[in-house]
Amino acid sequence: MKTPRSLLLVLPVAVWLTGCAVTQVSSPAPVVAPAAFKESGPWESGRWQRSASQNPSARPEAWWTVFHDPVLDDLVSRLAVGNENLRGLAAQVNSAKATVDASRSALWPSLSVGPSLTRSRSATSANGNVVGTSAVNNSVALSANASWEIDLWGRLSQASAQAKASYQASEDDLAAARLSAQSTLVQTYLSMRTAEAQAALLTRSLQAYDKSLSLTQARYDGGLAARSDVLQAQTQLKSVQAQLAESRAQRSQLEHALAVLVGVAPSSLSLASGQGVLPAMPAIPRILPSQLLQRRPDVTAARHRVEAAYAQIGVADAAYFPSLNLSASAGYRHDSLAGLLSAPNLFWSVGPSLTEVIFNGGQRELASAQARSGADQATATYRQTCLTALQEVEDNLVLADQLDQEAQFLTEALDDARRNLDIVMAQYQGGTVSYLNVVAAQTSALSSESSLLQVRNRQLAAASLLLKNVAGAWSMEEASGDAPAASAATKP
Structure with missing residues (x-):
């Protein structure tokens, strides 16, 4: 079988042109990050540490372990496999991966093979008049067909790049959702x-208030205290009992929320009370x-969407140019199966x-304009995401610096309130x-200690949120020394 000379000329040119993109779109200017954070008081004061991680883009896998709580570690492990929102996002990632594979397959030739059997009969005519019909003809064929769209202008490769960038963005979305959860x-x-x-x-306060009530009742029975003192002691005791009931209910509600986060019914999760x-x-x-x-997965997701948008420009602009397809077929055809393969x-x-x-x-012009508008939008979203992250x-x-100061003041206030309570109790007796x-005095001491507890909780919550906002902390072994030099500009 001889190959036509024209085909020998077309193939090398097609292969040489394959993958040549028509549009060379320049990337947007990089986002310039400041040299340091403005509000870096906790680090400058030495209360926090400087990271020694040599890979600034590496994301930690267990940042929550800095709290050194085995129960918390177990809950986060259960979250990774049980949270329904994360499962849904994981399915989206798998779908995006399939889209990438499908876009890559378009770069390859397609091959089909199959038999066919037809029966036909046609009319015969003379001088424009039908004079009869022909005999019935049978045709049996076995053929193979191949076709290949040669990617002259980079349309297929740009579509593949767009799908890959979208897939990477979906992976980052999953990472961001996991970090948030x-x-x-x-x-x-x-x-x-x-x-x-x-x-x-509150339980400790109840014990102290109960003793105060007993003391006041004894003083009243001995004629040393007024009835109003007993009533005040009882009122104070009942008030703390009500606060205790509220705290226990709040604890149960938070446990229910934890159950939903790890993907189980509230009745299926019971955590032992701490100390x-x-x-x-x-x-x-x-x-x-x-x-x-x-490091931030939401930032990298936005950056990958910029890449996908710019790849879409290449896809849209390639539509202005002709498409080249190479097709081939071969097989056997006969009027019967006998002797078909001769x-x-x-x-x-x-x-x-x-x-x-x-x-x-005008569809091509509209598609190109839409692609460019999409790239502008993705770039603006990326820049806004960077600013929001900062x-x-x-x-x-x-907030962390403020809470540190609050905790210090409340600690001092609590010490003063306790000393005052001791003095007042001695004076009362x-x-x-x-x-x-x-x-x-008792109310002041209880209020100060309760406020300090709330500030401690806010400090821990702020630390957790900060760890989340910096995409997690490094391991404690790495949390020392100087931070590595990093580029001040980050390209989308």
């Missing part, structure tokens, strides 16, 4: 432990703004075809002050 679980768990600590505080002690504040490694923009019955054909759209109502960290740093002074 982990942060929500950690904050919910810490709030539950805070409710337990609050309940423990009423909150975990210590973790050391948070320092991170540079440029590192942040490389040499005289062999047929074949091969050749290129070039197709150019002459008119389609803002969230700055806000967290301000000595008969020099009324029970109103005792009530005020």
Whole structure:
């Protein structure tokens, strides 16, 4: 079988042109990150640490372990496999991966093979008049067909690049959702432990108030106290009992929320109560703004969507140029199965075809304009995502610094309130002050300790949120030394 000379000329040219993109679209200017965060007080004061991670784009797998809580570790592990929202996003990632594979398959030739059997009869005519019919003809064929769209202008390769970038964005979306779910679980768990600590505080206060009531009742029975003192002591006791019931209900509600986060019914999750002690504040490694923009999955997802949008421009612009298809077929055809596969019955054909759209109502121009608008929108979204990421960290740093100061002031206030309570109780037992002074001192001490607990919870929540906003903390072994140098500009 001889190959036509024209085909020998077409093939090398087609192969040489394959993958040549028509449109060379320049990427948008990079996002310039500041050299350091404005609100870096906790790091500058030495309360937090500087990261020594040598890979700023690496994402940690277990940032929550900085709280050193095995129960929390187990809950986060269950979240990874049980959370229904994450399962749905994982399915979207699998769908995007299938789209990538489908776009790549379009770059390859297609091959089909199959038999055919036809029976036909036609009319015969003479001088424009039908004079009879021909005999019935049978045709049996066995053929193979191949076709290949040669990617002259990069349309198929750009479509593949667009699908790949979209797939990478969906992976980043899953990572961002996982990080957000982990942060929500950690904050919910810490709030539950805070409710337990609050309940423990109120239980201790109940014991103290009960003793005060007994003391006041004895003084009343001895004629040393008024009936109003007893009523005030009872009122104070009942008030704390009501607060205790509220704290226990809050603890149960937070446990229910944890159950839903890990993908089980609330009745299926029962966590043992803690000791009423909150975990210590973790050391948070320092991170540079440029590192942040490389680590945050929502930022990288937006950057991949920019890449996908620019690839779509190439797809749209390639439609202005003709498409080249190379097709070939070969097989056997005969009027019966007998002798079908003999040499005289062999047929074949091969050749290129070039197709150019002459008119389609301006669809190509509209598609190109739409692609460019999509790229502009994706770029703006990416830049806004970067700015939001920087803002969230700055806000967290301000909040952390503020909460540190609040905790210090409340600790001092609690010490003063406890000393005042000791003095007032001694004065009351000595008969020099009324029970109103005792009530005020006890209320002040309880309020100060309760406020300090809430600030501790807010500190832990802020630390968890900051870890989430910097895409997690490095391991504690790495959380020392100086941060590596990083580029101040991050390209989309």
